[in-house]
Structures are given as C-alpha cells and as structure tokens.
Amino acid sequence: MSAACEPPDPAGDLGADLGPDLGPDLGPVDAAPIGDAEAAALFADLAPLPALILAVSGGPDSVALLWLAARWRAALADGPRLVAVTVDHGLRPAAAAEAAAVGALAETLGVVHLVLRWTGDKPTAGLQEAARAARYRLLAAAAREAGAGHILTAHTRDDQAETVLFRLARGSGLSGLAGMARVAPVPCASSPLPACGERAKALLLRPFLDIPKTRLVATLRAAGIAFADDPSNRDPRFTRSRLRRLAPALAAEGLSPARLARFAARMRRADAALEEATDRLAATLGIAPEVASPPLGTALRVDAIAWAKAPEELRIRLLGRLVAAAATEGPVELGKLEIVATALAAALAGSATTAESGTPVAPDARFRRTLAGAMVTVSNGRLTIAPAPARRDRRNAAGGPGTPGTRPAQT
Ligand SMILES: Nc1ncnc2c1ncn2[C@@H]1O[C@H](COP(=O)(O)OP(=O)(O)OP(=O)(O)O)[C@@H](O)[C@H]1O
Structure with a gap:
C-alpha cells in the first residue's frame, strides 16, 4: 500500500x-x-x-x-x-x-x-x-x-x-x-x-x-x-x-x-442522539423542558417504576440534569452520577418486579442520597430530586425522628 x-x-x-x-x-x-x-x-x-x-x-x-x-x-x-x-x-x-x-x-x-x-x-x-x-x-x-x-x-x-x-x-x-x-x-x-x-x-x-x-x-x-x-x-x-x-x-x-x-x-x-432520547424520557416522565436550563431550585418528582424501566444511560443523563436543576453546584461528575444511579437502581429493583405483577407501585422502596447539593430520595413510589437541606439540617433529618419514609444516606 x-x-x-x-x-x-x-x-x-x-x-x-x-x-x-x-x-x-x-x-x-x-x-x-x-x-x-x-x-x-x-x-x-x-x-x-x-x-x-x-x-x-x-x-x-x-x-x-x-x-x-x-x-x-x-x-x-x-x-x-x-x-x-x-x-x-x-x-x-x-x-x-x-x-x-x-x-x-x-x-x-x-x-x-x-x-x-x-x-x-x-x-x-x-x-x-x-x-x-x-x-x-x-x-x-x-x-x-x-x-x-x-x-x-x-x-x-x-x-x-x-x-x-x-x-x-x-x-x-x-x-x-x-x-x-x-x-x-x-x-x-x-x-x-x-x-x-x-x-x-x-x-x-x-x-x-x-x-x-x-x-x-x-x-x-x-x-x-x-x-x-x-x-x-x-x-x-x-x-x-x-x-x-x-x-x-x-x-x-x-x-x-x-x-x-x-x-x-x-x-x-451519538451524544446528540442520546440527549434527544433523554429529552423524550423526560417528557414521558412528565418533566417540563425548562428543567434543561438550571438552576431551578425546586423539587422534581417522577414515578419511580417508570424511571427504573428506562435504559441506564438515559437514567444517568436525566439524573444529571435533575440534580443540576435542583441544586446550584453546576454539572455533576459522571463517576458520582453513576454511583448514585446504580445504588438507586438497586433500591428500585425489587419494587419493579412487584409493580409488574400488579401490586401497588413501589411502596417498599426507600432511598436517600445527597449529590452535588441535591437530595435524591425514593418513597411511596416517587423519586424526588430536591435541593439538599443545609448540612446541619441534613444530619438532623437523617438521624432524627419525624421524617417518615426516609433513612440515612446510604454509603
Ligand atoms: N493568550 C491568549 N490570548 C488570546 N487568545 C488566546 C490566548 N491563548 C490562547 N488563545 C486562543 O485559544 C486558542 C487555543 O489556545 P491553545 O493555547 O490551546 O492553542 P495554541 O496551539 O497555543 O494556539 P496558538 O497557535 O494560536 O497559540 C488559540 O488558538 C487562541 O485562539
């Protein structure tokens, strides 16, 4: 040649x-x-x-x-x-x-x-x-x-x-x-x-x-x-x-x-195609397009089972958007997103099976993590991404009584 x-x-x-x-x-x-x-x-x-x-x-x-x-x-x-x-x-x-x-x-x-x-x-x-x-x-x-x-x-x-x-x-x-x-x-x-x-x-x-x-x-x-x-x-x-x-x-x-x-x-x-697919997932989950322009500073709630069924790559991308929209710390490192998304998937895995068999949606799944200034929680079948409370409040919330449906951040 x-x-x-x-x-x-x-x-x-x-x-x-x-x-x-x-x-x-x-x-x-x-x-x-x-x-x-x-x-x-x-x-x-x-x-x-x-x-x-x-x-x-x-x-x-x-x-x-x-x-x-x-x-x-x-x-x-x-x-x-x-x-x-x-x-x-x-x-x-x-x-x-x-x-x-x-x-x-x-x-x-x-x-x-x-x-x-x-x-x-x-x-x-x-x-x-x-x-x-x-x-x-x-x-x-x-x-x-x-x-x-x-x-x-x-x-x-x-x-x-x-x-x-x-x-x-x-x-x-x-x-x-x-x-x-x-x-x-x-x-x-x-x-x-x-x-x-x-x-x-x-x-x-x-x-x-x-x-x-x-x-x-x-x-x-x-x-x-x-x-x-x-x-x-x-x-x-x-x-x-x-x-x-x-x-x-x-x-x-x-x-x-x-x-x-x-x-x-x-x-x-490929990235452009995946971003578009993430837009569609967000729409399916009922998330308004404004979420794409952070910071929003408000809590976002989606159906946890619908979330669990989405492809992993799209869940990670959407989680990144939602965290950036809820908090003000800027883009989240991919490695950290992957860790939280994996833990979240594990917490939801059992519930998804019960949901498919017709039982009420994910009553048993519990999850709570902070990520880049946002709090990611699952309770009562809803995944919530909200601005994290200030550190001291967070400790009280995690350890103290009177916070039904949550438990300390998993490590
Ligand atoms: N000191 C500077 N002042 C103005 N523009 C700059 C300066 N340094 C970099 N840039 C801009 O950023 C571009 C990328 O910078 P980088 O240092 O990566 O490239 P470079 O190979 O050194 O480019 P160049 O040959 O122009 O110096 C540059 O081509 C230039 O347009």
Whole structure:
C-alpha cells in the first residue's frame, strides 16, 4: 500500500464496531496553505454578525486566524467589526513583546487590537486551568464591551485530537469524548453556575476545528508572516505538552489527529442522539423542558417504576440534569452520577418486579442520597430530586425522628 493513500475505513463504510488493523495513519502531511476562497467558506456564516472577537495569542494558529479573518472581512462590502484580543497572563516575560507583535500585524490589517492582562493571584497548582479561566473571563468581558456575542478561537484538528486523548486519560464519558464543539458557550471555571453570569451569554466559535495545524503554519509561511513560539507548549510539567510529545508515536500506531478527530465527531453524533432520547424520557416522565436550563431550585418528582424501566444511560443523563436543576453546584461528575444511579437502581429493583405483577407501585422502596447539593430520595413510589437541606439540617433529618419514609444516606 502506498504511503500516499489512506486505507479504507471499514468501520466508516459498514458501521462495524471493529475493523481490521488499519495500521499507522501516515498519509502525506497536509500543508496546503488556506486560500481566500477556503477562508471565505470557513467564515461565511459569520458575515451577518455585528462584531467578532478574535482570540489571538500570537502563536501560529491564532495569527493565521487574524490574517485570514482580516482578509475575508476586507473583501466584504459590509460585515462584522473585528476586534483582536491578546490576553497577557503575566506568566512569561516574552508575552508582552508577542502581544505587541500581534498589535503591529493587526494594525497593518486594519483590525482593532486590545491587550488584556490577567492581574489576579496566580495559583501554584492548576496554573494552566486558572490561566484558561481568566482568559475566557477577559475575552467575554471584551466581547461585552465590543457589543460582540461571538468569540473566535483558532483551535485546530490537532487541538481536538489532544482534547480527546486528554479526556480519555481522565476517564471521561461519551459526552467528554465528543471533544470540543464548533459552537459552544464560553466555558466557566468549575464554579457554581450562577457565578458564570454574563460570560455564559457569549458564544465561542472554532472555525478551524477540522483544519490541521500544519496548514495554518503553511498559510503564514506562504504569506511571510511571523508568529511566536510559546515554549510552555513543550513544558513537560503540563499534561497537554506530554500528550503532544506522544503524538508522533500514537499516529504511528494509528491514533493520528485525523482519526481522533473523526472519533470525536462520531461521539458527538451519538451524544446528540442520546440527549434527544433523554429529552423524550423526560417528557414521558412528565418533566417540563425548562428543567434543561438550571438552576431551578425546586423539587422534581417522577414515578419511580417508570424511571427504573428506562435504559441506564438515559437514567444517568436525566439524573444529571435533575440534580443540576435542583441544586446550584453546576454539572455533576459522571463517576458520582453513576454511583448514585446504580445504588438507586438497586433500591428500585425489587419494587419493579412487584409493580409488574400488579401490586401497588413501589411502596417498599426507600432511598436517600445527597449529590452535588441535591437530595435524591425514593418513597411511596416517587423519586424526588430536591435541593439538599443545609448540612446541619441534613444530619438532623437523617438521624432524627419525624421524617417518615426516609433513612440515612446510604454509603
Ligand atoms: N493568550 C491568549 N490570548 C488570546 N487568545 C488566546 C490566548 N491563548 C490562547 N488563545 C486562543 O485559544 C486558542 C487555543 O489556545 P491553545 O493555547 O490551546 O492553542 P495554541 O496551539 O497555543 O494556539 P496558538 O497557535 O494560536 O497559540 C488559540 O488558538 C487562541 O485562539
């Protein structure tokens, strides 16, 4: 087989779970520069928007974003106002000069450029996560200021592949393995949802998600445009840098960025179908669609036996939604949801059998657990998910008399 042609993908053609060993994905490196016509197609949907924030670090991907977006906009008679934003995290002395270089390029392209500084406390642990949270907070503030509802980043197919590996290594479920979405709300830190505030209103757009990084670098080289090299991208203290270093060896085993990105797209498709099925389950159980937009802070009750009969994956997803709607602690970790959903299923198992034989619904099932600020209980055939009482009240409720139908949280 010639190295130049990609082997057929039987899983893709036939939908089989397992194909033969496809071997390494060592096709030619795709280093074709992106021309104006291709850029116009990538940005086409954005033309009617009033303003766009371009997130430009100074590295190759986002400098290519600035270059291509500016040329696309210049060719339009009417179109969005572009505002390039560079966040200086104050972590590297070279960052100020890199930001200035972005400013100089932006000026030649007729694009407004802002440098925003992260001035908050810098933690020693989780520095990259904190920097990322600060970056999105500053980008969202710039969007608000500019009257822009959209922030463009230059995430590439390689970033998508890295995200999939990163999440796989952390034990993510199917939704996480779907990788980054092309359009998504600006991420909040892992803080409670209300703290996200205004930030949640801006949308993040990733027009280069299918584009290999090599093509963006080739685009800049062909145009003679310089870009910065951020050494922290190779710093072995960071997981992402270590994964990046493994990329050639993984590609030699078949786990190329192209295949990982395709895997993410398949996971995204499956995830969308499962989310729809979860909507239908919620409707069947009589749960109003508003529950999809937390926080609600009210108790939700459903028929426990109907719940028990639903497929496990859908029960876990719906439990996650209901807990997020009842409490205000934000999305629940999948592992914790799985533990509670499994315990709940075990508590309901005996009752389901009696219910099918015609006996009144689940009079005997008892269950009580707290999860991410919500209390999950079963009594009198009803599954209730409600905001958990404050910790002290919870202890009293669990141990004290006068709380019929409940018992202490199971461990
Ligand atoms: N300091 C920053 N200021 C503004 N935008 C940023 C900054 N850092 C990252 N971004 C945006 O987030 C995207 C992803 O960042 P990440 O650090 O994962 O990628 P990268 O490979 O370093 O990208 P680049 O080549 O543009 O630096 C960047 O392409 C850019 O759009």
